[in-house]
Amino acid sequence: MDKEKIKTFKEVWEKSRILFNRDPSLPPHIMVGGCTGSGKSSLLNALLQKKVFEADFGRPVTRENSEEFWRAPDESIDIVVIDAPGFGEAEKITAENKDEYMQNTYKIAEMKVDLLILVLDANSRALSAEDTFLKHWFNNPRLSEIPVLVCVNKIDTVPPVRESWPELKNNFNIYAPVSEKEKNLRKLMHYIRTLSSFERIPDSCFLLVCAGESFDDIDYQFGIDDLREKIYATLPESVRTVYARALAVATLNKKLLKTEAKSIIKKYSALCSAAVAANFVPASDALVLAPLQIAMIKKLGDLYGKSLTQSAVQGILSAVGMSFAGRTLCSFIISFFPGVKNLVGPPLAFGLTYSIGKLVSELFDRGIEAPDSEIINELAGKCSVERPDESEMDMALEKYKQDIDEFKRELD
Known part of the structure; x- marks a missing residue:
C-alpha cells in the first residue's frame, strides 16, 4: 500500500474518531x-x-x-x-x-x-x-x-x-x-x-x-x-440518555431505557450507512465504521451506567464484531467495487451496526461488560434474526438526516 493511501486512511480515521467524545450524555x-x-x-x-x-x-x-x-x-x-x-x-x-x-x-x-x-x-x-x-x-x-x-x-x-x-x-x-x-x-x-x-x-x-x-x-x-x-x-436528544437511565434507576422500570437504547442504535446505524455511502476511498469502510460503532457502544454504556474507556469499548467491539465476521468481510470486499458498494454497502453497514448495537445493549442490560465467546454467540444468533427491514432503515435515515448531513460535512 503506497504512502498516499496510508495518509488518506489516517485522515478518514481522524475525522471519524472525534465522534467518540462529540456526543456527551448531559443531565436534563x-x-x-x-x-x-x-x-x-x-x-x-x-x-x-x-x-x-x-x-x-x-x-x-x-x-x-x-x-x-x-x-x-x-x-x-x-x-x-x-x-x-x-x-x-x-x-x-x-x-x-x-x-x-x-x-x-x-x-x-x-x-x-x-x-x-x-x-x-x-x-x-x-x-x-x-x-x-x-x-x-x-x-x-x-x-x-x-x-x-x-x-x-x-x-x-x-x-x-x-x-x-x-x-x-x-x-x-x-x-x-x-x-x-x-x-x-x-x-x-x-x-x-x-x-x-x-x-x-x-x-x-x-x-x-x-x-x-x-x-x-x-x-x-x-x-x-x-x-x-x-x-x-x-426533551432534547442530548439529555434523553441520562433521563431514561434516571427513570430506570428510580422506578425499576426499563421501558424508557430500552426505547432510548433502540434510538441510539438506529441513529448510529443511520450514520454508518451514510458514512459508507459518502466514503470514496476503496477498502476503507472499516476505518469509517469503527469509530462510529465505538461511539455507539460508549453511548449505550452511558445509558446503562457503564464507565468505559475508549480502549475498553474497542475491546468490546472487537469481541462482538467477530460474531458478525461474515458481514464484515462482505462489506470489505464490496468496498473495492464502487458501483456495487453504493447499492449494497449502506444497507449492509446499517444492518451490521444495528446488530452490534442490539447485542451490546443486551449485554449491558444483563450487567456484562467482558463477555465470553459463548454468550456473544448466543446473542449474535438472536440479534441476527431481529435485523431491521428496509423501511426501518429508510425511516432512520429520514429521522437523523440533520446528524447525517453534519457528519458528511466533517468527512468532506
Missing part, C-alpha cells in the same frame, strides 16, 4: 412552575417514585431561583429541577419592577433549561398568574424555544368527589365523557385552552394527572406513566 434541566398548592412536589415525587422533594419546594422567589438535584443512589446521574423564579409574582409586574423581573427571566434562558413543566390545580380557575407568566415566557425569543408541558394535577378531587376515583380512573376518558367528573374536566380543559397564552401550547402537551397523597399511592395516581414518556419525547 427541568424547570417546574406552579402556584402554591398545585402539587409540584407531589408530582415530582410520583414521577420518581421516591420522596425526593419536600412540600415547600418551589416557594415563590423573585431575586433568585432555587435548584434541587435528584441524584441516583450510585451518584452516577443527576436530574436538575429548577423552580421558576418570580412565578408567584408574575401578575404583580409594574413599571418599577419590570426590569428586575425580566432580568430574572433572562437568567433562566442562560441556564440552558431543557423543559418547562407548568403544574395547575384542577380545582382552580384562577389562572391569571399562570397566564401572565406564560405571556412573558413566550415573548422572550430564547425562552419561547423551550418546550412547555402543562400538567393539570389533582383531577381526583374535581367534583363530584363522591365518585370512586380508583374505579373511575381505569376507564377515564374526557373525550367521550360519561361521568360527571369527566364532563367537568372536559369543561376545565376547554376553559384553559381559551386563555391566550395557553393557545400557543400544542394539545399533545396538556396532560391530566393525579399525583396521589404520596409517591407510592399507586391506587390514586393517574397519568404518571404518560407524563414520564411525554417528558422523554419532549
Whole structure:
C-alpha cells in the first residue's frame, strides 16, 4: 500500500474518531412552575417514585431561583429541577419592577433549561398568574424555544368527589365523557385552552394527572406513566440518555431505557450507512465504521451506567464484531467495487451496526461488560434474526438526516 493511501486512511480515521467524545450524555434541566398548592412536589415525587422533594419546594422567589438535584443512589446521574423564579409574582409586574423581573427571566434562558413543566390545580380557575407568566415566557425569543408541558394535577378531587376515583380512573376518558367528573374536566380543559397564552401550547402537551397523597399511592395516581414518556419525547436528544437511565434507576422500570437504547442504535446505524455511502476511498469502510460503532457502544454504556474507556469499548467491539465476521468481510470486499458498494454497502453497514448495537445493549442490560465467546454467540444468533427491514432503515435515515448531513460535512 503506497504512502498516499496510508495518509488518506489516517485522515478518514481522524475525522471519524472525534465522534467518540462529540456526543456527551448531559443531565436534563427541568424547570417546574406552579402556584402554591398545585402539587409540584407531589408530582415530582410520583414521577420518581421516591420522596425526593419536600412540600415547600418551589416557594415563590423573585431575586433568585432555587435548584434541587435528584441524584441516583450510585451518584452516577443527576436530574436538575429548577423552580421558576418570580412565578408567584408574575401578575404583580409594574413599571418599577419590570426590569428586575425580566432580568430574572433572562437568567433562566442562560441556564440552558431543557423543559418547562407548568403544574395547575384542577380545582382552580384562577389562572391569571399562570397566564401572565406564560405571556412573558413566550415573548422572550430564547425562552419561547423551550418546550412547555402543562400538567393539570389533582383531577381526583374535581367534583363530584363522591365518585370512586380508583374505579373511575381505569376507564377515564374526557373525550367521550360519561361521568360527571369527566364532563367537568372536559369543561376545565376547554376553559384553559381559551386563555391566550395557553393557545400557543400544542394539545399533545396538556396532560391530566393525579399525583396521589404520596409517591407510592399507586391506587390514586393517574397519568404518571404518560407524563414520564411525554417528558422523554419532549426533551432534547442530548439529555434523553441520562433521563431514561434516571427513570430506570428510580422506578425499576426499563421501558424508557430500552426505547432510548433502540434510538441510539438506529441513529448510529443511520450514520454508518451514510458514512459508507459518502466514503470514496476503496477498502476503507472499516476505518469509517469503527469509530462510529465505538461511539455507539460508549453511548449505550452511558445509558446503562457503564464507565468505559475508549480502549475498553474497542475491546468490546472487537469481541462482538467477530460474531458478525461474515458481514464484515462482505462489506470489505464490496468496498473495492464502487458501483456495487453504493447499492449494497449502506444497507449492509446499517444492518451490521444495528446488530452490534442490539447485542451490546443486551449485554449491558444483563450487567456484562467482558463477555465470553459463548454468550456473544448466543446473542449474535438472536440479534441476527431481529435485523431491521428496509423501511426501518429508510425511516432512520429520514429521522437523523440533520446528524447525517453534519457528519458528511466533517468527512468532506
